[in-house]
Amino acid sequence: MSFTVFYLIIGFCILWECNLLFINRGKVKLPGEVPYKNIMMPIICVLFSALFLWRWGVGTEQFIVVGGFLVATVLYLPIKSGLTDEGIFVNGSFMPYLKMKYYAFDRVGEDKVRLRAVSIRKEVSLYFPKEQEGLVGAYFAKSHVPSFEAFREQSKQGPEN
Incomplete structure (x- = not known):
């Protein structure tokens, strides 16, 4: 080159x-x-x-x-990542709520939670303060994205006809 x-x-x-x-x-x-x-x-x-x-x-x-x-x-380094009204920005990459399969929270230490948002093609992770876990969940609930537990229950029941 x-x-x-x-x-x-x-x-x-x-x-x-x-x-x-x-x-x-x-x-x-x-x-x-x-x-x-x-x-x-x-x-x-x-x-x-x-x-x-x-x-x-x-x-x-x-x-x-x-x-x-x-x-x-x-x-x-200063590129913002986080939740928007339409989806998630992570390092400039956008994942819309419509394409997400589910989201899940994992505990990271005493004061942080890790959000895992999964679509068909990729998975993104973001850390949020523990106090914002409910607010983050509200963004997903508003956009009709199921939690991991709800997604697992839907998968067990099978596809709806």
């Missing part, structure tokens, strides 16, 4: 992150926390930068690529 193509890919990633940062920011009504987001991305960024500089050497073009990756990483 030539450097020109790589610059275009990094530039596209930066524009995509700006889009996610500014367009979807106001849509999130109940913000949640993405597991390991603030820990893993800086570690991956440092490892990628070191590997890139080790493999291709130190030069102006390499610093531009590493700088672009650092900018994309810094823009990624």
Whole structure:
């Protein structure tokens, strides 16, 4: 892959992150926390930068690529994730309530719960404060998304005719 193509890919990633940062920011009504987001991305960024500089050497073009990756990483960190009126935003990816099969809560420590929302193609996780568990459940109840227990009961009864 030539450097020109790589610059275009990094530039596209930066524009995509700006889009996610500014367009979807106001849509999130109940913000949640993405597991390991603030820990893993800086570690991956440092490892990628070191590997890139080790493999291709130190030069102006390499610093531009590493700088672009650092900018994309810094823009990624403040992207809001959480519940909206239409679905869930997680890292800029949207999952509408209409496509969800069920949701479930898991306890994480003393003061947090983990929301697992499952659709046919993917599963997303968000952390919420324990006090907001009822509010999060109300978003799903309003949108007619069953809890895991209700989904399991529906599955046992079989399809309705």
